[in-house]
Amino acid sequence: xxxxxxxxxxxxxxxxxxxxxLIIDFLMFKPSKLISARICKKIEDLEENNEVIxxxxxxxxxxxxxxKKIPYKITSKFKGTNISLxxxxxxxxxxxxxxxxNDKVFIKGKLENYKNNYQILHPQIVKKxxxxxxxxxxxxxxxxxxxxxxxxxxxxxxxLCSILPELEEWNTNIFKYHKKLPSFxxxxxxxxxxxxxxxxxxxxxxxTRLAYDEIFAYQLSLAILRYHLNxxxxxxxxxxxxxxxxxxxQNLLPFQLTQDQEKxxxxxxxxxxxxxxxxxxxxxxxxxxxxxxxxxxxxxxxKSGYQVALLTPTELLATQHYNFFSDLFNKEEINFDLLxxxxxxxxxxxxxLFTGQIKLIIGTHALLQKDVKFKNLSLVIIDEQHRxxxxxxxxxxxxxxxxxxxxxxATPIPRTMMLTILGDIxxxxxxxxxxxxxxxxxxxxxDNLEQVITFLNKKMLSGQKVFWVCPKIEEEDSENNSNxxxxxxxxxxxxxxxxxxxGKMNSKQKINVLNSFRTGKINLIVSTVVIEVGIDVPxxxxxVIDNSNTFGLxxxxxxxxxxxxxxxxxxxxxxxxxxxxxxxxxxxxILKKTLNGFEVAEKDLEIRGGGQIMGTKQxxxxxxxxxxxxxxxxxxxxxxxxx
Numbered sequence: 001x002x003x004x005x006x007x008x009x010x011x012x013x014x015x016x017x018x019x020x021x022l023i024i025d026f027l028m029f030k031p032s033k034l035i036s037a038r039i040c041k042k043i044e045d046l047e048e049n050n051e052v053i054x055x056x057x058x059x060x061x062x063x064x065x066x067x068k069k070i071p072y073k074i075t076s077k078f079k080g081t082n083i084s085l086x087x088x089x090x091x092x093x094x095x096x097x098x099x100x101x102n103d104k105v106f107i108k109g110k111l112e113n114y115k116n117n118y119q120i121l122h123p124q125i126v127k128k129x130x131x132x133x134x135x136x137x138x139x140x141x142x143x144x145x146x147x148x149x150x151x152x153x154x155x156x157x158x159x160l161c162s163i164l165p166e167l168e169e170w171n172t173n174i175f176k177y178h179k180k181l182p183s184f185x186x187x188x189x190x191x192x193x194x195x196x197x198x199x200x201x202x203x204x205x206x207x208t209r210l211a212y213d214e215i216f217a218y219q220l221s222l223a224i225l226r227y228h229l230n231x232x233x234x235x236x237x238x239x240x241x242x243x244x245x246x247x248x249x250q251n252l253l254p255f256q257l258t259q260d261q262e263k264x265x266x267x268x269x270x271x272x273x274x275x276x277x278x279x280x281x282x283x284x285x286x287x288x289x290x291x292x293x294x295x296x297x298x299x300x301x302x303k304s305g306y307q308v309a310l311l312t313p314t315e316l317l318a319t320q321h322y323n324f325f326s327d328l329f330n331k332e333e334i335n336f337d338l339l340x341x342x343x344x345x346x347x348x349x350x351x352x353l354f355t356g357q358i359k360l361i362i363g364t365h366a367l368l369q370k371d372v373k374f375k376n377l378s379l380v381i382i383d384e385q386h387r388x389x390x391x392x393x394x395x396x397x398x399x400x401x402x403x404x405x406x407x408x409x410a411t412p413i414p415r416t417m418m419l420t421i422l423g424d425i426x427x428x429x430x431x432x433x434x435x436x437x438x439x440x441x442x443x444x445x446x447d448n449l450e451q452v453i454t455f456l457n458k459k460m461l462s463g464q465k466v467f468w469v470c471p472k473i474e475e476e477d478s479e480n481n482s483n484x485x486x487x488x489x490x491x492x493x494x495x496x497x498x499x500x501x502x503g504k505m506n507s508k509q510k511i512n513v514l515n516s517f518r519t520g521k522i523n524l525i526v527s528t529v530v531i532e533v534g535i536d537v538p539x540x541x542x543x544v545i546d547n548s549n550t551f552g553l554x555x556x557x558x559x560x561x562x563x564x565x566x567x568x569x570x571x572x573x574x575x576x577x578x579x580x581x582x583x584x585x586x587x588x589x590i591l592k593k594t595l596n597g598f599e600v601a602e603k604d605l606e607i608r609g610g611g612q613i614m615g616t617k618q619x620x621x622x623x624x625x626x627x628x629x630x631x632x633x634x635x636x637x638x639x640x641x642x643x
Contacts, residue, residue, distance in 0.1 A: 084119040181209045202631040211626040219643035235402045241269040264428040278404035284430030285597035286561030306378030310362045313387035315507040339363035383408045414601045439570035465540040488526040498524035548574035553604035
């Protein structure tokens with residue numbers, strides 16, 4: 001535990017919340033970058049747009065008491081040249097104390113040229129002893145949070161590095177292929193004490209070494225799972241599945257299956273009928289109909305005399321699946337139920353599961369509890385399978401004697417990720433959609449916010465419903481309005497029939513908001529990405545994604561899949577920050593050009609790189625710290641071979 005090195009008591013809770021409570025969590029906390037600042041000793045050393053360290057003399061403080069929007073400025077001098085220190089903050093009283101007039105101070109920051117004058121925004125004070133007899137000062141930067149900066153994080157990690165023992169190599173085969181790789185300890189030390197930027201690049205020896213350890217451990221866990229499945233027999237199924245499929249098509253479904261859906265059902269049921277355990281992944285685009293495929297497979301297993309469990313990561317998604325299955329299974333008098341942490345009748349449900357009265361149980365992590373027992377569980381379906389670790393998958397599989405597993409993903413998996421994530425797990429793919437997507441994607445600069453609101457007002461007056469999605473619930477930056485709380489306060493003044501929806505609300509509150517939205521009591525939901533998967537409101541046809549440049553492409557594609565589901569045209573408005581870079585705008589334009597999730601997934605990976613995709617987990621990927629899908633493909637192939 002991190003308490004072993006006795007970090008400052010005031011920082012302990014912050015450190016544990018941000019990084020974890022174990023020493024290994026800190027050692028594996030990868031720096032985001034290395035900033036090297038040149039220590040300038042003469043005017044000729046100054047380089048615009050670079051980090052510099054200067055010894056300056058404070059000349060004057062400028063504060064505008066009448067216009068708070070004008071930044072606080074300090075005029076200083078370096079070797080006869082004026083340097084302006086600029087601060088954008090409401091709280092500036094402390095600046096006169098830390099920058100007294102006529103004092104000499106070492107500062108660090110990015111040197112900029114503004115209207116032919118040098119300036120540094122929000123410079124840091126540097127201790128004189130830190131720069132003595134040096135030409136450069138290196139600073140390791142980590143992901144920070146409020147009241148916890150990189151220097152404090154680095155200080156704790158360095159203390160841990162000093163007590164890190166030598167560890168015995170756990171797989172020496174890697175050195176046959178990469179002879180110059182450092183040891184685990186050397187890799188950790190180099191990562192946290194880099195000599196230059198190259199030490200933190202994905203292909204550096206230290207990160208290559210750590211990436212291999214990570215992907216090899218992951219592939220070993222998959223190999224263990226496959227070994228358990230492949231060495232054990234499956235249950236006996238004597239029903240003709242073709243007859244079952246035809247019966248469902250003729251009697252239960254109000255629509256036709258696509259060719260891809262039929263093909264996937266056949267592939268999965270062929271696996272289940274074989275004498276070996278099934279481990280198969282079903283992936284497809286948003287709205288491609290993965291749930292109906294899972295339903296048909298579940299129906300076949302239930303009609304063969306066994307029980308089925310459908311495991312989901314959230315109560316919202318579990319409830320949605322329950323409602324979907326209700327429409328179809330009630331006609332067949334199949335006994336099924338919903339088990340959530342918030343369920344009031346847990347004891348009764350568990351008893352009926354144990355006696356076999358319940359044939360299908362849909363639930364969240366509540367299904368993993370030890371006291372949840374089945375009479376004859378034969379199939380486990382895991383939706384958004386990436387949200388569940390290998391131990392959890394094995395845990396629920398062990399609740400039956402001969403259990404097959406079907407894993408579902410939220411979005412298509414890029415081809416380049418497929419091998420890494422799955423190794424040789426069987427995959428079924430749905431590319432064809434039951435209906436043609438009719439969603440228009442519009443890009444709008446946030447300067448056009450009023451124009452967007454006028455458009456929404458017109459649409460809502462005609463009875464349309466709107467999702468407004470923000471990246472966060474709250475924002476530490478007081479200037480940023482792209483969060484649920486601030487955006488809701490702003491929009492609620494314009495649209496009275498609105499509500500918030502986010503992860504800090506309990507399940508009952510979330511369900512009440514969604515029910516009010518479905519019934520028309522409210523027509524605008526301001527939400528986080530909690531609506532990303534499994535929320536189906538057919539007459540909600542507009543979604544606004546606030547600060548869209550902070551989302552991954554596949555995540556935006558998943559979000560816009562919430563609209564245009566009822567036959568009417570869907571509209572997705574991507575609000576982006578002004579001064580957006582050319583590359584960021586290029587990313588968003590991809591979404592305007594295509595509605596194909598497979599294309600979006602490939603482009604997202606290509607443009608941003610596997611290690612940088614926001615929320616790589618949406619692809620069904622593990623949350624890798626060091627392994628990068630683009631740079632380490634050969635490592636993945638080697639790890640699969642070794643595992």
